[in-house]
Amino acid sequence: MDQFIQAALIGISLGAQYALLALGFTLIFGILGVVNFSHGGFYMLGGYVAYSCVAFLGLPYPLAVLVAVAATAALGWVFELFLLERLVDDHLATLMLTLGLYLVISTGLLTVFGPLSMEFAFPAKGALHMGPIYVPRENLIVLAVCLAAIAALWLVLYRTDLGRGLRALADDRTVAMAQGLRPKLLFPLAFAIATGLAGLTGALVTPILSLSPGVGDPVLATSFLTVILGGLGSLEGAALAAFVVGIVEAFSSVYFGGSIGALVLFVLVLLLLVFRPTGLLGRTVRGA
Amino acid sequence: MLLRIEDLWVRYGGIAALSGISIDVPEGETVLLVGANGAGKSSTINAIIGLVPARKGRILFQGTDLTQIPCERRARLGIGYSPEGRRVFPTMSVTDNVLSGAFGLGRKRQTEALEWLRSVFPLLIDRDKQPAGQLSGGQQQVVALARAMASFPKLLLLDEPFLGLAPVWIKQIGDAILHLRARGTTVLMTEQMARPALKLATSGYVLRGGEIRRGGPVDAIRDVALADEYL
Amino acid sequence: MRIKLLGWTEVAALLLLACGFVVPVFTRSVLVYSVLNQAFVGVIAAESVWIMLRMNLLSFATPAFMAIGGYTVAIAGQYNITDAFLMTAAAFLVPALVAVPLGALVLRLRGTYFVLVTFVLSQIMQLLIFETPGLTGGSNGISGVAAVTLFGTEMGTNRLVLEYACGLAMVATLITGVLTRYFRQHFAAIEENEILAESLGLVVWRYKALGFVVAAGVAGLAGYSLVNMLLTAHPSSFDSSTAVDFIAYTIIGGRLSILGPVLGTGALVYATNLFGTHGQYAQGLYGVLILVVVLAARGGIAGTIAALWRRVS
Numbered sequence: 001m002d003q004f005i006q007a008a009l010i011g012i013s014l015g016a017q018y019a020l021l022a023l024g025f026t027l028i029f030g031i032l033g034v035v036n037f038s039h040g041g042f043y044m045l046g047g048y049v050a051y052s053c054v055a056f057l058g059l060p061y062p063l064a065v066l067v068a069v070a071a072t073a074a075l076g077w078v079f080e081l082f083l084l085e086r087l088v089d090d091h092l093a094t095l096m097l098t099l100g101l102y103l104v105i106s107t108g109l110l111t112v113f114g115p116l117s118m119e120f121a122f123p124a125k126g127a128l129h130m131g132p133i134y135v136p137r138e139n140l141i142v143l144a145v146c147l148a149a150i151a152a153l154w155l156v157l158y159r160t161d162l163g164r165g166l167r168a169l170a171d172d173r174t175v176a177m178a179q180g181l182r183p184k185l186l187f188p189l190a191f192a193i194a195t196g197l198a199g200l201t202g203a204l205v206t207p208i209l210s211l212s213p214g215v216g217d218p219v220l221a222t223s224f225l226t227v228i229l230g231g232l233g234s235l236e237g238a239a240l241a242a243f244v245v246g247i248v249e250a251f252s253s254v255y256f257g258g259s260i261g262a263l264v265l266f267v268l269v270l271l272l273l274v275f276r277p278t279g280l281l282g283r284t285v286r287g288a
Numbered sequence: 289m290l291l292r293i294e295d296l297w298v299r300y301g302g303i304a305a306l307s308g309i310s311i312d313v314p315e316g317e318t319v320l321l322v323g324a325n326g327a328g329k330s331s332t333i334n335a336i337i338g339l340v341p342a343r344k345g346r347i348l349f350q351g352t353d354l355t356q357i358p359c360e361r362r363a364r365l366g367i368g369y370s371p372e373g374r375r376v377f378p379t380m381s382v383t384d385n386v387l388s389g390a391f392g393l394g395r396k397r398q399t400e401a402l403e404w405l406r407s408v409f410p411l412l413i414d415r416d417k418q419p420a421g422q423l424s425g426g427q428q429q430v431v432a433l434a435r436a437m438a439s440f441p442k443l444l445l446l447d448e449p450f451l452g453l454a455p456v457w458i459k460q461i462g463d464a465i466l467h468l469r470a471r472g473t474t475v476l477m478t479e480q481m482a483r484p485a486l487k488l489a490t491s492g493y494v495l496r497g498g499e500i501r502r503g504g505p506v507d508a509i510r511d512v513a514l515a516d517e518y519l
Numbered sequence: 520m521r522i523k524l525l526g527w528t529e530v531a532a533l534l535l536l537a538c539g540f541v542v543p544v545f546t547r548s549v550l551v552y553s554v555l556n557q558a559f560v561g562v563i564a565a566e567s568v569w570i571m572l573r574m575n576l577l578s579f580a581t582p583a584f585m586a587i588g589g590y591t592v593a594i595a596g597q598y599n600i601t602d603a604f605l606m607t608a609a610a611f612l613v614p615a616l617v618a619v620p621l622g623a624l625v626l627r628l629r630g631t632y633f634v635l636v637t638f639v640l641s642q643i644m645q646l647l648i649f650e651t652p653g654l655t656g657g658s659n660g661i662s663g664v665a666a667v668t669l670f671g672t673e674m675g676t677n678r679l680v681l682e683y684a685c686g687l688a689m690v691a692t693l694i695t696g697v698l699t700r701y702f703r704q705h706f707a708a709i710e711e712n713e714i715l716a717e718s719l720g721l722v723v724w725r726y727k728a729l730g731f732v733v734a735a736g737v738a739g740l741a742g743y744s745l746v747n748m749l750l751t752a753h754p755s756s757f758d759s760s761t762a763v764d765f766i767a768y769t770i771i772g773g774r775l776s777i778l779g780p781v782l783g784t785g786a787l788v789y790a791t792n793l794f795g796t797h798g799q800y801a802q803g804l805y806g807v808l809i810l811v812v813v814l815a816a817r818g819g820i821a822g823t824i825a826a827l828w829r830r831v832s
C-alpha cells in the first residue's frame with residue numbers, strides 16, 4: 001500500500017513536469033500549426049542559463065529561474081519573428097527550421113559547457129514525511145509552479161486580448177487578418193510564451209533530474225507522447241495527459257521495471273494518432 | 289464620399305474577375321452590390337479589405353488609397369468586415385468572437401461595444417459562452433455582424449449576409465442592418481437575392497461578369513437587378 | 520511513349536558511387552575505408568528518406584526499418600545463413616513486408632501527423648529491441664555476426680567489406696532510382712497537391728503505399744550494410760535520433776533529385792570526420808546548414824550546383 005501511494009506521488013510530480021513541457025509544445029502547434037522540434041533545446045537552455053546564473057553570477061536560484069525564462073522567451077521570440085515567420089504556412093519547412101535550431105542549440109551548449117553533466121542541485125532540500133510516505137520538497141515546489149503556470153497560461157489565452165487574437169488567428173487566419181489582427185506581432189509572442197515555458201521547466205527540473213547536452217531528446221519524445229495523448233493543440237488535454245503519462249511511468253517502473261510502460265504508451269499513442277487524432281479527450285484540433 | 293473605387297481591376301491568374309469598376313459609397317448610406325454567382329461581388333469586397341490585390345485602380349477611403357496599405361492595417365482605419373459564409377471563429381465562444389473584433393481597443397471600449405451589441409442582439413447574451421461553430425447559420429450571421437461592428441467602424445462591408453438563411457433570419461438580419469443604418473453607419477453590402485436587399489439599400493450597382501451593368505438610386509436599378517436575379 | 524527507367528541524375532549517382540570500387544586501388548587507409556563505409560550506409564538510409572520526401576512526406580521511421588533489416592541479417596547469421604544474395608533479399612523484403620500493414624495504418628495521415636507517427640514508430644522499435652532480449656539480445660545486441668559469403672568467398676577483409684557496401688549502395692540507388700523515375704509523374708502529382716491528384720483520378724494510396732514499402736526495404740538494406748560493417752547488431756546503431764542525420768543528409772543534399780541524398784551524405788559524412796574525435800559537434804553544422812537550405816537555398820547542394828551550372832552554360 002505504501003509502495004502504491006509512493007508510486008502515485010512520484011507519478012504526480014512527474015506529471016507536473018511533463019505538463020509544463022507539454023503546454024508550450026501544444027500551444028505552438030495549436031496556434032501556429034508548427035511542430036516544434038527545438039522544444040527540448042529550450043528546455044536544456046533554460047537549465048544551463050539557470051545553472052550559469054547560480055554558479056557564475058551567484059544569483060539566488062529563484063532569480064536564476066526568472067532569468068532562464070526571460071532568456072528562452074527572448075530567443076524564441078527572435079527565432080519566430082526572423083526565421084519561422086517567413087515560412088509559417090509550410091509545415092515541412094517550419095519543422096526543419098526548428099530541427100535545425102535544436103541541433104544548433106544543443107551543439108552550442110555542448111561547446112560551451114562540455115559533454116559532462118553539471119553539478120546543479122535544487123536548493124530546497126529535504127522532504128515532508130507523513131508516516132512511511134515521504135514527498136521531496138523539490139517535487140512539491142515543481143508541482144506548485146506547474147499549477148500556477150497552467151493557470152496563468154489559461155488566463156492569458158482565455159481572458160486577454162492577446163489570447164483572443166491568437167485563438168482567432170488559429171481558427172481562421174484570413175478573417176482574423178482582415179479584422180486587423182497581425183500575425184507578425186502575435187505569433188512571435190505565442191512562440192516566446194511557449195519557449196519560456198520550456199525554459200522554466202528546464203530551470204526547475206534539470207536540478208532534480210540531470211543537466212547535460214543530451215537531455216533534450218527524451219524531453220522531445222515525452223512532449224510528443226503527452227501532446228498526442230491529450231489531442232494535439234489542446235491545452236486541457238495536454239495537462240491531463242501529462243499526469244496520465246507520469247503516473248503510468250511511475251507505476252510501471254515500480255511494478256514492472258524496464259521500459260514496458262513507455263512501450264505501452266507509445267503503442268497507444270500510435271493507435272490514437274491513426275484512429276483518433278483528437279486525443280483521449282476528443283478535443284477538436286486543427287488540421288495538418 | 290466615404291469610399292470611392294476608381295477603375296478597379298482584379299485578376300486571378302489570367303482571368304479577370306473585375307474589369308475596371310467604379311463605385312461610390314456616400315457617408316451614411318447603404319449601398320448594395322447585386323449580381324449572380326461569379327459576378328465579382330466578393331472580389332470587390334476582398335479588394336477593399338485587402339484579401340486580394342488590386343491589379344489596377346484606386347480604392348479611396350476617406351481620401352487615402354487603401355491599395356497602398358497592407359491588409360492587417362486596413363481594418364484599423366475604420367472598416368468592419370463580415371465575410372461571405374460568415375466564417376465565425378468556430379472554437380471561440382460567442383463573446384470572444386465579438387471581442388476579437390475589438391482587438392486592441394482597450395477594456396473600456398470593448399465593454400462598451402459588447403454592451404451595445406448585446407442590446408441590439410439579445411442572442412449574444414443567451415449564447416455568450418457557446419462555441420460559435422455550434423450555432424445555426426442565422427445565429428452565426430448575427431455573431432459575424434456583431435464582430436464586424438465591435439470596433440465601431442465607419443464603413444461596414446457585408447458579403448452576402450443572407451446566404452443560405454431561412455426567411456425569418458433574412459428578416460432579422462435585414463432589421464439589424466436597418467438599425468445600423470439608422471445609427472449612421474455606412475454599409476456596403478453584396479447580395480444575390482436582390483428582392484430583400486433592395487429594401488435595405490439607398491443606392492446600388494448591378495454587377496455582371498466583372499463589370500457594372502447599371503448604378504444609381506435603388507429605384508433606378510430595381511428592374512435590372514430583379515431581371516438579373518432570374519437569369 | 521517509351522518509359523525511361525533511369526535518367527541522367529540516376530546514372531550520375533550510380534557512377535559516383537561506383538568510384539568506391541576504385542578507391543582500394545589507391546589507398547588502404549583504414550580511416551578512408553571507414554568513412555566510405557559510413558557514407559555508403561548513410562546514402563542508402565538517406566535514399567529511404569528521399570523516397571518519402573518525393574511525396575512530401577517526412578519520415579523519421581528510417582532507423583526502425585534499418586533495425587528490422589539489420590537484425591534480420593544478424594539473426595540469420597546465427598543460423599549460419601550468410602549467402603550475400605539471400606541476405607540482401609531478406610534485408611529488403613522483411614522490412615518491406617512489415618511496412619505493408621504499417622503503411623495501411625499510418626499512410627492515412629498527412630503532413631505533420633505523418634511526421635509524428637513515424638517519430639513514434641522509431642521510438643516503439645527501439646523500445647521493442649530492449650524488450651525482446653531473446654530475439655535481439657536486448658541492450659547487448661547481437662555481436663560476432665558472421666561475414667557474408669559471395670559465391671562461396673567470405674567477404675572478410677576490409678577491402679571486400681568496403682566493396683560490398685559500395686555494391687549495396689548501388690543496388691539501393693538502382694531500386695530508388697527506378698521507382699522514382701518510373702512513377703515520377705505520380706509522385707510529383709502527390710507532392711504538388713495530393714487532394715487535387717486524387718480528385719483527378721490518381722489512386723493516391725497505391726503509390727504512397729508502394730513508396731512507403733520500398734522506402735522501408737531500402738532502409739532495411741542500410742541496416743544490413745551497417746551490421747555488415749560493424750559485424751554487430753546493436754540498439755545504439757538504430758537509435759531514433761539517427762533519423763535526424765539521414766533527414767539532414769537528404770535536405771542539405773537537396774530533395775529535387777537522387778543526387779541530393781548521395782551528395783549530401785558524402786559531404787556531411789566527410790565533414791563529420793573532419794571533426795575527428797569530436798564528431799558530436801558536427802550536429803551543429805547540420806543544424807546551421809539545414810537553416811541555410813530551408814531559408815535560402817531550397818534546392819540544397821545538388822540544386823545549387825545545378826543552378827550554378829545553368830548559369831555558366
Ligand SMILES: Nc1ncnc2c1ncn2[C@@H]1O[C@H](COP(=O)(O)OP(=O)(O)O)[C@@H](O)[C@H]1O
Pocket residue numbers: 300303304305323324325326327328329330331332
Ligand atoms: N480564388 C480564386 N481563384 C480563381 N478564380 C476566382 C477566385 N475567386 C473568384 N474567382 C473567379 O472570379 C470571378 C468572380 O468571383 P467572385 O468575386 O467570388 O464572385 P461573387 O462573389 O459575385 O460570386 C468568378 O468567375 C470566380 O470564378
Ligand SMILES: [Mg+2]
Pocket residue numbers: 326329330331372448
Ligand atoms: Mg461571393
